[in-house]
Amino acid sequence: MSADDIQIGGDHYHGKDVQPWTAMEAWLTPEQFEGFLRGNAIKYRARAGEKGPCLQDYRKAHHYMTKLIEVLEK
Numbered sequence: 001m002s003a004d005d006i007q008i009g010g011d012h013y014h015g016k017d018v019q020p021w022t023a024m025e026a027w028l029t030p031e032q033f034e035g036f037l038r039g040n041a042i043k044y045r046a047r048a049g050e051k052g053p054c055l056q057d058y059r060k061a062h063h064y065m066t067k068l069i070e071v072l073e074k
Helices: 020-027 030-046 054-073
Strands: none
Touching: 020 030, 030 054
């Protein structure tokens, strides 16, 4: 299972024809996309617990890191 098969904290992206990070990957350079993924992982770790349960934010950060690892391993 890849990061593309998972969504943390709801299902609001599952109904979309194009997933937001798929569009970002197409529109950005590889370096920019890597920065996007890294930045979101940092964001979720930094705000953990402020907008909901800490564990959910840590799972979201992990999800972005999983996607980043997958991209770097291509």
